[in-house]
Amino acid sequence: xxxxxxxxxxxxxxxxxxxxxxxxxxxxxxxxxxxxxxxxxxxxxxxxxxxxxxxxxxxxxxxxxxxxxxxxxxxxxxxxxxxxxxxxxxxxxxxxxxxxxxxxxxxxxxxxxxxxxxxxx
Amino acid sequence: xxxxxxxxxxxxxxxxxxxxxxxxxxxxxxxxxxxxxxxxxxxxxxxxxxxxxxxxxxxxxxxxxxxxxxxxxxxxxxxxxxxxxxxxxxxxxxxxxxxxxxxxxxxxxxxxxxxxxxxxxxxxxxxxxxxxxxxxxxxxxxxxxxxxxxxxxxxxxxxxxxxxxxxxxxxxxxxxxxxxxxxxxxxxxxxxxxxxxxxxxxxxxxxxxxxxxxxxxxxxxxxxxxxxxxxxxxxxxxxxxxxxxxxxxxxxxxxxxxxxxxxxxxxxxxxxxxxxxxxxxxxxxxxxxxxxxxxxxxxxxxxxxxxxxxxxxxxxxxxxxxxxxxxxxxxxxxxxxxxxxxxxxxxxxxxxxxxxxxxxxxxxxxxxxxxxxxxxxxxxxxxxxxxxxxxxxxxxxxxxxxxxxxxxxxxxxxxxxxxxxxxxxxxxxxxxxxxxxxxxxxxxxxxxxxxxxxxxxxxxxxxxxxxxxxxxxxxxxxxxxxxxxxxxxxxxxxxxxxxxxxxxxxxxxxxxxxxxxxxxxxxxxxxxxxxxxxxxxxxxxxxxxxxxxxxxxxxxxxxxxxxxxxxxxxxxxxxxxxxxxxxxxxxxxxxxxxxxxxxxxxxxxxxxxxxxxxxxxxxxxxxxxxxxxxxxxxxxxxxxxxxxxxxxxxxxxxxxxxxxxxxxxxxxxxxxxxxxx
Amino acid sequence: xxxxxxxxxxxxxxxxxxxxxxxxxxxxxxxxxxxxxxxxxxxxxxxxxxxxxxxxxxxxxxxxxxxxxxxxxxxxxxxxxxxxxxxxxxxxxxxxxxxxxxxxxxxxxxxxxxxxxxxxxxxxxxxxxxxxxxxxxxxxxxxxxxxxxxxxxxxxx
Numbered sequence: 001x002x003x004x005x006x007x008x009x010x011x012x013x014x015x016x017x018x019x020x021x022x023x024x025x026x027x028x029x030x031x032x033x034x035x036x037x038x039x040x041x042x043x044x045x046x047x048x049x050x051x052x053x054x055x056x057x058x059x060x061x062x063x064x065x066x067x068x069x070x071x072x073x074x075x076x077x078x079x080x081x082x083x084x085x086x087x088x089x090x091x092x093x094x095x096x097x098x099x100x101x102x103x104x105x106x107x108x109x110x111x112x113x114x115x116x117x118x119x120x121x
Numbered sequence: 122x123x124x125x126x127x128x129x130x131x132x133x134x135x136x137x138x139x140x141x142x143x144x145x146x147x148x149x150x151x152x153x154x155x156x157x158x159x160x161x162x163x164x165x166x167x168x169x170x171x172x173x174x175x176x177x178x179x180x181x182x183x184x185x186x187x188x189x190x191x192x193x194x195x196x197x198x199x200x201x202x203x204x205x206x207x208x209x210x211x212x213x214x215x216x217x218x219x220x221x222x223x224x225x226x227x228x229x230x231x232x233x234x235x236x237x238x239x240x241x242x243x244x245x246x247x248x249x250x251x252x253x254x255x256x257x258x259x260x261x262x263x264x265x266x267x268x269x270x271x272x273x274x275x276x277x278x279x280x281x282x283x284x285x286x287x288x289x290x291x292x293x294x295x296x297x298x299x300x301x302x303x304x305x306x307x308x309x310x311x312x313x314x315x316x317x318x319x320x321x322x323x324x325x326x327x328x329x330x331x332x333x334x335x336x337x338x339x340x341x342x343x344x345x346x347x348x349x350x351x352x353x354x355x356x357x358x359x360x361x362x363x364x365x366x367x368x369x370x371x372x373x374x375x376x377x378x379x380x381x382x383x384x385x386x387x388x389x390x391x392x393x394x395x396x397x398x399x400x401x402x403x404x405x406x407x408x409x410x411x412x413x414x415x416x417x418x419x420x421x422x423x424x425x426x427x428x429x430x431x432x433x434x435x436x437x438x439x440x441x442x443x444x445x446x447x448x449x450x451x452x453x454x455x456x457x458x459x460x461x462x463x464x465x466x467x468x469x470x471x472x473x474x475x476x477x478x479x480x481x482x483x484x485x486x487x488x489x490x491x492x493x494x495x496x497x498x499x500x501x502x503x504x505x506x507x508x509x510x511x512x513x514x515x516x517x518x519x520x521x522x523x524x525x526x527x528x529x530x531x532x533x534x535x536x537x538x539x540x541x542x543x544x545x546x547x548x549x550x551x552x553x554x555x556x557x558x559x560x561x562x563x564x565x566x567x568x569x570x571x572x573x574x575x576x577x578x579x580x581x582x583x584x585x586x587x588x589x590x591x592x593x594x595x596x597x598x599x600x601x602x603x604x605x606x607x608x609x610x611x612x613x614x615x616x617x618x619x620x621x622x623x624x625x626x627x628x629x630x631x632x633x634x635x636x637x638x639x640x641x642x643x644x645x646x647x648x649x650x651x652x653x654x655x656x657x658x659x660x661x662x663x664x665x666x667x668x669x670x671x672x673x674x675x676x677x678x679x680x681x682x683x684x685x686x687x688x689x690x691x692x693x694x695x696x697x698x699x700x701x702x703x704x705x706x707x708x709x710x711x712x713x714x715x716x717x718x719x720x721x722x723x724x725x726x727x728x729x730x731x732x733x734x735x736x737x738x739x740x741x742x743x744x745x746x747x748x749x750x751x752x753x754x755x756x757x758x759x760x761x762x763x764x765x766x767x768x769x770x771x772x773x774x775x776x777x778x779x780x781x782x783x784x785x786x787x788x789x790x791x792x793x794x795x796x797x798x
Numbered sequence: 799x800x801x802x803x804x805x806x807x808x809x810x811x812x813x814x815x816x817x818x819x820x821x822x823x824x825x826x827x828x829x830x831x832x833x834x835x836x837x838x839x840x841x842x843x844x845x846x847x848x849x850x851x852x853x854x855x856x857x858x859x860x861x862x863x864x865x866x867x868x869x870x871x872x873x874x875x876x877x878x879x880x881x882x883x884x885x886x887x888x889x890x891x892x893x894x895x896x897x898x899x900x901x902x903x904x905x906x907x908x909x910x911x912x913x914x915x916x917x918x919x920x921x922x923x924x925x926x927x928x929x930x931x932x933x934x935x936x937x938x939x940x941x942x943x944x945x946x947x948x949x950x951x952x953x954x955x
Contacts, residue, residue, distance in 0.1 A: 010163065014170070078290070
């Protein structure tokens with residue numbers, strides 16, 4: 001079984017880049033356009049890891065993480081937060097909300113793969 | 122970043138700019154609408170983030186101040202005013218130029234930025250813009266650490282109790298540390314509560330190890346980026362013994378392998394005190410294996426050989442009438458069929474892999490020609506054999522180019538019609554039986570049959586009195602040497618023509634047709650076989666030679682009525698359930714000597730839109746046909762698309778129905794310049 | 799293969815074969831194998847030069863009739879008929895082709911200084927199709943220019 005990664009981002013091109021990169025590497029990728037969509041999809045599908053943006057309409061990344069961690073099935077799923085913000089506040093907030101780590105945009109395909117391998121093995 | 126990616130970004134950017142402009146214009150009338158402010162901020166934020174992702178660093182730098190202004194507005198620090206909106210719209214207009222790397226000799230962009238910064242800091246000189254686009258590289262400040270030691274250092278870390286709930290995987294971490302050269306890895310189980318108090322979701326583990334001196338804190342920062350852990354790195358004294366006297370060592374267990382593979386393990390199971398750690402092979406390969414394309418080809422070849430040998434075995438078994446051998450042969454037949462299907466499935470690739478470059482192409486052409494076009498793709502997940510996909514790229518590029526260059530009206534021409542301002546190009550792919558249909562549809566001006574006809578007459582492709590149906594006229598554009606482009610544009614009308622497109626598609630055993638309606642648009646449909654390697658074939662015999670017809674084109678088989686057994690002067694037709702079906706005598710077409718037997722069969726095939734009968738001596742049966750390419754020496758024999766090896770080792774040619782019918786027709790009417798049906 | 803290319807080496811190893819009354823020499827490096835007659839599948843519409851295909855160990859290989867190509871009259875015996883499988887360069891790619899021989903005589907080494915250009919006058923063969931000739935034990939032996947012959951055959955269709 002290939003591992004499934006959920007990518008949540010309101011930018012189609014970033015989603016596309018993530019999908020292309022991860023599918024190339026043999027992962028299955030589910031896309032969601034915002035935190036709310038992501039939450040629905042994370043709860044409806046078995047997901048092995050989540051990569052989420054922070055700034056999104058409807059529900060932002062932190063909101064998504066907090067909501068997901070409250071669900072029994074959302075425990076133990078590694079979540080990586082993407083953001084253009086490099087401030088420590090977001091990182092700390094994300095950790096507190098239950099994110100495993102973060103990745104700062106812009107990132108390369110290699111970096112993305114390295115991060116996903118780090119998270120999923 | 123690849124061109125495909127940046128094409129996707131450009132596409133997204135257009136939508137973002139549209140939304141941004143709308144947001145800014147709406148803010149003019151509703152300056153206090155925070156929803157609008159948030160939307161504008163998000164649009165800018167996405168433009169910046171995605172732009173930086175896809176290599177548009179100048180763009181990202183430019184957006185930064187712009188975004189900051191709206192962040193301030195969002196925070197309530199700055200009110201929305203007409204000056205801000207004016208500058209914002211001016212800044213927005215600069216974005217396309219930035220993306221296209223247009224120079225800014227007058228310093229217009231800097232001026233806008235300075236004015237924006239000025240709005241945020243009234244009375245202060247604009248901030249240095251060097252800082253504007255700075256994208257820090259994701260590293261928080263490293264914990265305070267001593268300077269790099271000279272001897273091996275000692276690392277100790279402990280996961281936070283919630284680490285497992287957050288998805289931390291200590292075994293991955295340990296693997297990574299081992300990759301950095303960590304030795305003497307020992308688990309620290311001192312915090313582990315007794316079993317009755319243990320919540321398996323909590324983590325109580327720590328580890329300690331020796332690391333080579335050259336491993337820096339920065340490298341460890343990378344390692345620990347995805348683990349909530351307290352860690353410390355201390356240089357060990359070169360001569361000092363391993364820390365044996367402290368609490369860690371007393372309960373330490375040396376780990377030889379990751380404690381578990383798939384899920385975060387309950388700590389107790391991972392390393393029971395006193396017992397040796399379980400050796401477990403690392404789950405490194407995962408479930409997906411990437412295989413070089415050549416190996417798939419080699420596998421397919423081997424399966425092809427197997428299918429041929431299996432046919433041979435079945436034939437031998439029948440000849441020998443040995444029940445045991447027949448049973449074995451049947452089992453092998455089933456296995457070979459399963460192996461064949463599995464192999465063919467492996468070779469299937471979604472058409473999606475082609476689409477990204479088309480998006481870029483359409484976008485570029487649309488920009489270059491000033492014809493706004495929306496490109497929509499339906500059925501991206503439709504799969505085809507990888508060889509077909511590879512060869513499909515060039516023909517589709519050509520067809521798409523034609524659609525925009527010739528098919529689409531100019532913006533002005535379009536404005537005179539009732540059509541939408543933006544043209545539509547739609548690429549769709551779907552399965553239809555053993556075929557895949559790929560359509561390129563545009564809503565442009567459509568093709569003018571009269572003009573094509575006149576051109577074909579002028580170029581000597583047809584004579585002035587040739588009677589052709591509309592679809593036959595459209596098919597003329599696939600003839601070599603045909604071009605209606607009145608002027609050779611930079612994009613099409615030179616180099617490869619539609620005849621090359623047709624040849625490529627036919628080499629894939631596919632066909633193509635054009636439907637068009639003046640003023641409404643054109644649709645080019647490609648029909649392609651699912652796979653190139655093995656097809657279901659109908660084996661027939663003509664004058665002692667056996668041939669294979671692709672089952673996909675066979676419709677039915679009837680007996681040739683006795684009164685039609687001999688050729689007549691007038692056209693040969695069969696009455697099949699009240700419909701006249703023309704037929705061709707294969708013996709005559711293939712110039713065979715001798716007379717056919719008393720009972721001949723007619724195979725009714727589909728050639729384009731027409732049903733045509735092929736008179737054969739005998740139907741041998743159906744078979745799995747492993748396609749072998751014909752050599753270049755026979756490339757001109759277009760009625761033959763390939764060859765296959767039969768169970769008795771002889772070669773049977775695979776017939777190309779469309780060309781066979783075309784050939785038969787031109788033989789019947791040597792005078793007329795027949796357009797292949 | 800041009801004459802000057804052959805003459806670069808002191809000797810050339812060839813396989814001699816009969817087509818009608820004529821003897822031909824095929825450079826040994828081109829030869830993959832010599833087979834007993836195989837069932838030939840006719841390719842309708844392919845013309846007399848490459849009239850059919852044969853199954854050589856699972857590959858479908860075109861079978862050329864050099865007698866037709868070189869306008870050699872059919873006077874030979876059929877009893878010792880063989881098929882020579884050759885690997886040549888065709889359109890820049892390696893290609894396997896087969897030719898029929900009425901008989902295969904021997905593998906022999908020819909000193910290249912003995913090979914002469916084909917006289918340009920009074921000959922029945924297309925000049926491009928022959929690299930040269932030499933005097934053998936029983937008359938002239940022709941060296942066909944196989945690359946040129948097959949390149950032309952590929953273009954004819």
